[in-house]
Amino acid sequence: MERIRPCLFTFLLWLIGCSVLPAAIRLPEVLTDHMVLQRQQSVPIWGWAEPGERVSVSFRGQLLETTADEAGHWLVRLAPMPASAEQAVMTVNGENTIRLTDILVGEVWLCTGQSNMQWRLLESDGGQEAITAADYPEVRLFNVSREVAFKRKTGKLAVWERCSPATVPEFSGVGYFFGLELYRRLGIPIGLINSSYGGSQAEAWTPHEYLDASDELRPCIEREAIWEAERPRVRADFERAKAEWESAAATARERGERVPREPRVPDALRDYRIAGSIYYNMIEPLIPFAIRGTVWYQGESNEERAEQYELLLTTMIRSWRERWGQGDFPFGIVQLPNFRAEAEQPQDLAWSHLRDRQRQVARKVEGTGLIVTIDIGEADDIHPTNKLDVGLRLSRWALREVYGYELLAGGPVFERAVYRKDRVILYFTEVGNGLATTDGGPLQEFAIAGADQQWVWAEATIRGRRKVIVRAEAVARPQAVRYAFNNNPRRPNLTNETGLPASPFRTDEWPGPTHGKR
Structure with missing residues (x-):
């Protein structure tokens, strides 16, 4: 106890000093030199100061003043501004002065998700060439650090940087290709925020109160209590397994043998698996920084609860929109x-159901869009390295749905099914000049089932601009149709004039293999 007293005395002196000296104005880490501010909408600028302290913000001819509240928080809102590549200075005044330089006004997008969004440009197909050419000073990057957010390493969460061969290699490949195409098409400054975490589940990106408000989603929170009780045992077991592996690996290397696989870190020991954890550490610090919208690449880690995912993702989107307070921004x-081995017969597996839940969210939730990648995955790798096409397809969606370009956002979209005796008539939207196949051959990957829910391959034919007729001799009274519903469909060739694939879909609502899992 005696050893603690000097520290306590020093701490009390520090508290007294804090009560006497005025607190310096501070800004959140997302407000730095080189940032891009969102054009055409109100832009929050916020921070902390001494309670009651007067604060002023000046930027591009606007001068705003406010007073810090009882907790020391303050916020002002810049009036909407047009895009500008002219470098500008922001000055924040109070008891001290903060001066931010080289600020542009343009379009700001949040790029987020798990490992396929985290996947670095350096590791992507064509990445080295893209890095060499990455001299785009009007594109700015903000790469949120997982190490700072979760491992409490010293340093900033991130800083805004100009896009250059030196700054872009560690940035998201999908995010970079998406933003670069927007820059080329729009011709205005682009700000990209990458906040992604490999292996993460959607509940980790969602605030607790939104999960707790749903009986279906509450188990996502309750798992943490179970993990907390089990964590000492799990940690001991893992450390023992890790030590055994290290010994076996060393022996294998000495003998020139294959090194065994390293033990997987249990979920109970992964902070980023905890419900709400990534939201509080990597999303909340960004709010309410003005953005145009979000692009999201996640779902792999929720495969085991695929049928819960529609509600989970819908809830997450709603929570972000409500917390940001700028309306239903595009998502x-x-x-x-496509992933895993091809199959000769129709499948009914969780990966495909997760894809379908993503489709349902995009169909039902206002302001969302679906970017189909059923043709550019890899059978033996959950991390396909073709990030260019993903980014380009995202930008195509944004150009159409957000920026009003007259183009098809992607492939044809299933609309409805009409059942006629031994056949099913499928109707599609987004067909352009008409439905087609990518290879010029007959339609593939359509399956049909009767009341017995037994799936068989079907014959499918395009009729007119927007109809497909589906039938199979083995099914006299069809009850449902599925398209490209296997994990890795062999030839999903339904398209329109864009050559881009139609999404896998199903007309039924029959329970899948993860039904009831929460």
Whole structure:
């Protein structure tokens, strides 16, 4: 106890000093030199100061003043501004002065999700060439650090940087290709925020109160209590397994043998698996920084609860929109790609159901869009390295749905089914000049089932601009149709004039293999 007293005395002196000296104005880490501010909408600028302290913000001819509240928080809102590549200075005045330089006004997008969004440009197909050419001073990057957010390493959460060969290699490949195409098409400054975490589940990106308000989603929170009780045992077991692996690996290397696989870190020991954890550490610090919208590539880690995912993702989107307080901002969803081995017969597996839940969210939630990647995955790798096409498809969606370009956002979209005796008539939207196949051959990957829910391959034919007729001799009274519903469909060839694929879909609502899992 005696050893603690000097520290306590020093701490009390520090508290007294804090009560006497005025607190310096501070800004959140997302407000730095080189940032891009969102054009054409009100832009919050906020921070902390001594309670009651007067604060002023000046930027591009605007001068705003406010007073810090009882907790020391303050916020002003810049009036909407047009895009500008002219470098500008922001000055924040109070008891001290903060001067931010080289600020542009343009379009700001949040790029987020798990490992396929985290995947670095350096590791992507064509990445080295893209890095060499990455001299775009009007594109700015803000790469949120997982190490600072979760491992409490010293340093900033992130800083805004100009896009250059030196700054872009560690940035998201999908995010970079998406933003670069927007820059080329729009011709105005682009700000990209990458906040992604490999292996994460959607509940980790969602605030607790939104999960707790749903009986279906509350188990996402309750799992943490179970993990907390089990964590000492799990940690001991893992450390023992890790030590055994290290010994076996060393022996294998000495003998020139294959090194065994390293033990997987249990979920109970992964902070980023905890419900709400990534939201509080990597999203909340960004709010209410003005953005145009979000592009989201996640879902792989929720496969085991695929049928819960529609509600979970819908809830997450709603929570972000409500917390940001700028309306239903656009939300682009990258659908899971083809993955794992091809199968000769129709399947009914969780990966495909997760894809379908993503489709349902994009169909039902206002301001969302689905980016289909069923043709650019890799059978033996959950991390396909073709990030260019994903980014380009995201930008195509944004150009159409957000910026009003007259183009098709992607492939044809299933609309409805009409059942006629031994056949099913499927109707599609977004067909352009008409439905087609990518290879010029007959339609593939359509399956049909009767009341017995037994799936068989079907014959499918395009009729007119927007109809497909589906039938199978083995099914006299069809009850449902599915398209490209296997994990890795062999030839999903339904398209329109864009050559881009139609999303896998189903007309039924029959329970899938993860039904009831929460």
